[in-house]
Amino acid sequence: AQKITQTQPGMFVQEKEAVTLDCTYDTSDQSYGLFWYKQPSSGEMIFLIYQGSYDEQNATEGRYSLNFQKARKSANLVISASQLGDSAMYFCAMREPPGGGSTLGRLYFGRGTQLTVWP
């Protein structure tokens, strides 16, 4: 089974509107971390936001917020007031806790959602 599922290959939103990018994850661990990254057409990967599984409040960074619903195992990214520069590929990722004697847990990425913001 996939560890990270992003069901929307593409999303379109009008400038200034809010958009939600879906992400569900699969883990039986209680301690894990969730990330969102942005990859514009120029190719660089930009870290946007992080949510720890024990964080009771949803993470927010400027116009980005992570809608964390632990029971549903979802970590959707909400972008408020979309801008043309938000057009990019967005990746959701999960870090599991260390296991098997490792000091670092495995990291899994989803296949991404291509967001297009139109004027």
Place this chain on the structure above:
Amino acid sequence: DTAVSQTPKYLVTQMGNDKSIKCEQNLGHDTMYWYKQDSKKFLKIMFSYNNKELIINETVPNRFSPKSPDKAHLNLHINSLELGDSAVYFCASSQVFRGRGPQETQYFGPGTRLLVL
């Protein structure tokens, strides 16, 4: 001011050649990674290093050999390049903080676009 840097940015080479990509981070992070992103944008982690020690090798062919001379550097050497190695290779670094649960920040380099002809 660059946090994670990689060289070269572009690499075009013939099948069978050996090539290296270098990565440096000035963030003081303990952990560094190599990722491969294919033409369909699928991002796959290859190696994870923590304090110069290999932590995770994600079943990458042994033609790929990472090397970490110190905590701030992680290089990737590829032997006998194949057509399927054409991809974008990203270096990244992260710092994991242990509180009630893990807290982490992870930053990527600009990527190296490798094309094998």
